[in-house]
Amino acid sequence: xxxxxxxxxxxxxxxxxxxxxxxxxxxxxxxxxxxxxxxxxxxxxxxxxxxxxxxxxxxxxxxxxxxxxxxxxxxxxxxxxxxxxxxxxxxxxxxxxxxxxxxxxxxxxxxxxxxxxxxxxxxxxxxxxxxxxxxxxxxxxxxxxxxxxxxxxxxxxxxxxxxxxxxxxxxxxxxxxxxxxxxxxxxxxxxxxxxxxxxxxxxxxxxxxxxxxxxxxxxxxxxxxxxxxxxxxxxxxxxxxxxxxxxxxxxxxxxxxxxxxxxxxxxxxxxxxxxxxxxxxxxxxxxxxxxxxxxxxxxxxxxxxxxxxxxxxxxxxxxxxxxxxxxxxxxxxxxxxxxxxxxxxxxxxxxxxxxxxxxxxxxxxxxxxxxxxxxxxxxxxxxxxxxxxxxxxxxxxxxxxxxxxxxxxxxxxxxxxxx
Numbered sequence: 001x002x003x004x005x006x007x008x009x010x011x012x013x014x015x016x017x018x019x020x021x022x023x024x025x026x027x028x029x030x031x032x033x034x035x036x037x038x039x040x041x042x043x044x045x046x047x048x049x050x051x052x053x054x055x056x057x058x059x060x061x062x063x064x065x066x067x068x069x070x071x072x073x074x075x076x077x078x079x080x081x082x083x084x085x086x087x088x089x090x091x092x093x094x095x096x097x098x099x100x101x102x103x104x105x106x107x108x109x110x111x112x113x114x115x116x117x118x119x120x121x122x123x124x125x126x127x128x129x130x131x132x133x134x135x136x137x138x139x140x141x142x143x144x145x146x147x148x149x150x151x152x153x154x155x156x157x158x159x160x161x162x163x164x165x166x167x168x169x170x171x172x173x174x175x176x177x178x179x180x181x182x183x184x185x186x187x188x189x190x191x192x193x194x195x196x197x198x199x200x201x202x203x204x205x206x207x208x209x210x211x212x213x214x215x216x217x218x219x220x221x222x223x224x225x226x227x228x229x230x231x232x233x234x235x236x237x238x239x240x241x242x243x244x245x246x247x248x249x250x251x252x253x254x255x256x257x258x259x260x261x262x263x264x265x266x267x268x269x270x271x272x273x274x275x276x277x278x279x280x281x282x283x284x285x286x287x288x289x290x291x292x293x294x295x296x297x298x299x300x301x302x303x304x305x306x307x308x309x310x311x312x313x314x315x316x317x318x319x320x321x322x323x324x325x326x327x328x329x330x331x332x333x334x335x336x337x338x339x340x341x342x343x344x345x346x347x348x349x350x351x352x353x354x355x356x357x358x359x360x361x362x363x364x365x366x367x368x369x370x371x372x373x374x375x376x377x378x379x380x381x382x383x384x385x386x387x388x389x390x391x392x393x394x395x396x397x398x399x400x401x402x403x404x405x406x407x408x409x410x411x412x413x414x415x416x417x418x419x
Contacts, residue, residue, distance in 0.1 A: 032211070036204040038092055040197060044099075044143060045089025048136045052082050058129035065128050065168070070116035074109055078133065081105045085140060100144035103153060106137035110160050114167040131182065134161050138190040142197040154194045158186035287325035289313045289354030289361050295325075296350055296363070299333040305340050310351040317354030318416050320361055324395040328363055328412050331399065334387040335365035335410040343369020347407060359416035368407040388412075 058064075059075050066074060081102040088098035113130060134157050141153035162183040169175035249265065252258040293309040300307045332350065339348050347368030354361050377384060384401065388410065392399040397414035 032204040032207040033201065036200050037095075040200065041089040041092060041095045041143060044139050045086050047139070048082065048086050048089070051132050051136050052079065052086065055079075055129045055132035058127075058132065061129075063126065065126075066113070066116035067118070070112075074112065074116055074130075077105060078109045078130065082133070082136065089143075096144050099140040103137055103140040103144050106133060106140075107157060107160060110157070110164050113164045117168045127182070128165075131161065134158055134186045135189050135193065138186075139193050139197075142194060147198065150194055150197075154190040155187065158183045158190060161186065285322045286319035287322050288319045289317050289352050292325050292329055292361065292363070293350075293352040295329045296332050296336070296352070299329060300336045300350075303333070303337055303340060305336055305345060305348065307336065307348055307350050310349070312351060313354035314356050316356040317361070318356060318359040320414055320416070321395075324397065324414055325361075327391050327395040328361065328397065328414060331388045331391050331412050332363045332365055332410075334384075335412075338384070338410075339365065339367035339369065339408065342372070343367040343408065361414050363412040365410040365412075366407060371403040371405050371408050374401055374403065 056075075056079055059071075059079075064071055081098070085095075085098040085102045088094045109130065113128075137157055138154050141150050145153065162179045165179045165182070166175055290311060290313060293311050296309050297307065336348065336350065339345060345367070347366065349364075349366045351364045352361070353364075374384070388401070389399050392412055392414075395414065396417065397412060399413070400411045402409045402411075
């Protein structure tokens with residue numbers, strides 16, 4: 001691969017670490033919705049735990065209404081998927097699947113209820129244990145299904161329960177009033193739960209849409225501002241260096257004037273060649289690993305963090321280009337800032353390694369904070385993607401982040417290109 005192609009590949013890799021417009025919008029579009037869904041699932045899990053416990057205690061009592069040979073199968077059939085749904089809601093994993101399974105299993109148990117109670121002594125006053133779970137199945141449909149099916153479950157389950165109870169009582173007139181009250185209560189409560197879920201989700205969707213538009217507008221404004229700044233910088237460069245050098249060359253008649261014109265032309269060419277360099281990256285003068293460690297300590301101190309970088313540097317460790325060194329320092333500084341902000345600087349440690357075999361420089365930033373899930377970092381948060389991953393990749397380096405409950409480790413590595 002030629003040198004220009006290699007440079008383009010490095011820049012493409014760096015750009016790939018920063019989310020583009022469509023992906024950024026997609027990530028923003030679910031930011032609030034995901035949190036609302038998590039809150040809903042926790043509330044549903046706790047409510048289902050309370051009602052499920054009440055129903056389970058009633059099922060274990062001596063006055064259950066189904067026949068003995070049906071009792072245990074129905075209890076297992078109802079409460080095992082309910083327990084799975086409660087666990088899924090509380091841990092936030094597999095909620096839709098677990099809720100969908102329970103929402104389907106419960107009406108099946110209701111349909112089997114007349115068979116399970118055939119010939120048994122019916123009681124129009126005492127509620128069967130399966131009654132307590134009608135609205136639990138309703139709210140399970142809110143977690144698992146689309147809005148049309150939620151409406152079907154909210155209306156259909158109370159009515160199905162009423163029909164089942166009337167069948168159990170042979171449609172005796174004594175049952176009609178109590179069944180009507182039960183069905184009405186379940187319909188009203190189910191409608192409230194369905195409405196609350198719909199309202200919260202609608203509000204979350206509107207917030208996400210507004211937030212995405214705001215970020216998009218900000219990005220467009222930032223791009224316009226950057227373009228304007230670049231135009232001003234180019235105009236200043238053309239006026240101060242290029243045009244001045246051309247005018248000096250045109251008016252150079254004496255050897256001294258010609259020497260001055262050559263110097264001005266050389267300066268103009270140098271500035272033109274450096275226009276693609278980030279002003280933050282500094283000069284390209286070679287830097288050794290020890291000076292990189294010093295820069296990290298100084299940058300951390302400017303953030304209000306006092307840290308001593310451990311130096312693991314061999315005698316013949318390679319020097320690296322200044323821009324690459326500066327990029328690693330800035331990325332490490334961002335990692336230190338993240339540790340100070342999100343982990344309160346707990347167990348913060350920095351090490352700088354310089355090896356001559358292989359020729360490389362490795363910077364490691366560790367903390368013992370609570371850690372985080374990189375996949376769940378919102379797409380518009382560029383502190384990691386742009387300031388660490390993309391910045392290091394842009395100078396031909398690599399970066400990795402390992403994080404769990406025991407802490408976070410950021411590893412930055414740059415290797416000397418093989419000849």
